[in-house]
Amino acid sequence: MSKEQVVEKDFMVYRCKSCGRKFYPKHDRCPYCKATEFEEVKAGDTCTLITYTKLYVLPEGIEMPPLTLGIVDFGEGIRALGQIMTDDPKIGMKLKPVWGFLRKIGGEDYYGFKFKPIEE
Amino acid sequence: MRDVAIIGVGMTKFGRLEGKDLMDLLAEASLNAMKDANVENKEIDAVYVGNMLSAAINHQTAIASSLVDRISIFPAAADKVENGPASGGSAVKNGFLAVASGVYDLVLVVGGEKMTSADTDVLTDYIATMTHPTAEYVHGITLPALAAMLMRIYMQRYGVTERHIAMVAVKNHKNGMKNPYAHIHREITIEGAMQSVMISDPLRLYYTCPISDGAAAVILCPADKAEEYRDKPVKIIGVGQATDVQCVHEREDPAVLKSCRIAAEKAYKMAGITPKDIDVAEVHDAFEILELVESEDVGLFEKGKAHLAVEKGVTEIDGEMPINPSGGLKARGHPVGATGVAQIVELVWQLRGEAGERQIKKDAKRALACNFGGFGNNTVIHILEAMWK
CATH class of the missing domain: 3.40.47.10 (Thiolase/Chalcone synthase)
Structure with a gap:
């Protein structure tokens, strides 16, 4: 997979088998009811941008400033932080999770979820 | 639980402090606080050192023991406390708990960081x-x-x-x-x-905020003993x-x-x-x-x-x-x-x-x-x- 390419992939979160609430990332005990059994479920196809920044002073392993980072909301109390694939972010814009290259850490390539605007 | 007082405070200047390493800063702040508390000739029971990055950027570990060695407060109990940017506050809290519990009577808490030498x-x-x-x-x-x-x-x-x-x-x-x-x-x-x-x-x-070097220290003791050391004690x-x-x-x-x-x-x-x-x-x-x-x-x-x-x-x-x-x-x-x-x-x-x-x-x-x-x-x-x- 090239570094520019992204593929569609389900964003999975954890659902507590005891209280039914969902969360991301993983906790070893449910943050709400302290139970310890979970199942992975899909978060949803779309999310909404609730805040963002364009980072000009980049950490090592990311080369092209600015890097747009944001927090997205999938509903049901599920939010996630990640790279936002636009130079023109707006609070409230709709995005979808995709999988692709994130950065290098210690010379090694890291891949993961990022968020791409949905064309309207 | 005993009441705890601060009987001495001291710090170094903060900034880009060329020629001073982490231990120089911790020692300077500690001695300033000990002088302020009039405890230079007393036995310090314990020292808590707040620091986040000594291992990562100063190539130095177990710095609480090193500080005891620098300022000759043997055989004081010595621990480093790391809680990210709240390492200093956590170190003071640990000193407070130690005095409040009745285990120690005279405690030095010092926090410090030498940052400007790193990229x-x-x-x-x-x-x-x-x-x-x-x-x-x-x-x-x-x-x-x-x-x-x-x-x-x-x-x-x-x-x-x-x-x-x-x-x-x-x-x-x-x-x-x-x-x-x-x-x-x-x-x-x-x-x-x-x-x-x-x-x-x-x-x-x-x-x-800027990236800085510096250290700061306080001396703690039971509140009912504070005035034996100096006037104007401050209770936590x-x-x-x-x-x-x-x-x-x-x-x-x-x-x-x-x-x-x-x-x-x-x-x-x-x-x-x-x-x-x-x-x-x-x-x-x-x-x-x-x-x-x-x-x-x-x-x-x-x-x-x-x-x-x-x-x-x-x-x-x-x-x-x-x-x-x-x-x-x-x-x-x-x-x-x-x-x-x-x-x-x-x-x-x-x-x-x-x-x-x-x-x-x-x-x-x-x-x-x-x-x-x-x-x-x-x-x-x-x-x-x-x-x-």
Whole structure:
């Protein structure tokens, strides 16, 4: 997979088998009811941008400033932080999770979820 | 539980301190505090050293034992305390618990950091490792980026403008000008701040603390013994610490610092007072937005209203609720492990009336220090009271 390419992939979160609430990332005990059994479920196809920044002073392993980072909301109390694939972010814009290259850490390539605007 | 008093304080100048290494700084601050407490010839039972990055950037570990060796306080018990940017506050808390429990009678707490010898990008990366490894760090997050996202969501919700953020920076630089220990001695303007380099939109360089070297120290003893050492002892009447989920996105409300709220509630409860009883505060403005958010979440202002207090000059040295008379992290500087101790050193000077040109105008009896770790997932609050007033 090239570094520019992204593929569609389900964003999975954890659902507590005891209280039914969902969360991301993983906790070893449910943050709400302290139970310890979970199942992975899909978060949803779309999310909404609730805040963002364009980072000009980049950490090592990311080369092209600015890097747009944001927090997205999938509903049901599920939010996630990640790279936002636009130079023109707006609070409230709709995005979808995709999988692709994130950065290098210690010379090694890291891949993961990022968020791409949905064309309207 | 015994009451605990601060009988001595001391610090080094903060800044880019060429020719001084981490141990030089810790030793200098410690000896200054020991002299201030008149305990140079007494046996120190224990030392707690607040520090975050010695292993990462100074190639030095087990630094509490090294400090004992430097200042010859053998056979004192010695521990390093690491809690990110709240390492200093956590170290003071550990010293407080040790004296309160009755185990130790004379305790040295020192926080310090030697940061300017490391490259900025390496340092920023080490500090970013405080964030969640898979849900935050890997995406390229830095602490300035988290502060910028908080700033955007907070400003939009409460109608706060960039000008208000700049006003906080201007106030802190003005205070720092009067503090001989401060890293930055430069007066700035609102316009100048608003034109400074963009670090992480909307966070600019002048809304961010500098990278500093420095150390600060306090000496603790049981309150009923304090006057045997010196006059004007300051009692620690409240200590509160609380944690929250690590990921900012998972917080109940990303515009609220819940760990700060709960830590403050615990500290007020222990002290048996309310926010109205606080006369002066030092809060952890690693980014100027945090001065507004923390001063609200510790209860000094109503949520979303701190910027109005800034507009009216309430938080100035001569205001009704002076905040960061030292210049705060913004101007005094932020040698990470030193900060939580330096806040308490400043407040002791303010309560004693020894803060020189930056002495607050009101006669203060009680003071609050808010030291904030991670990006707000671990906060330590101390409430101090002048014992002679």
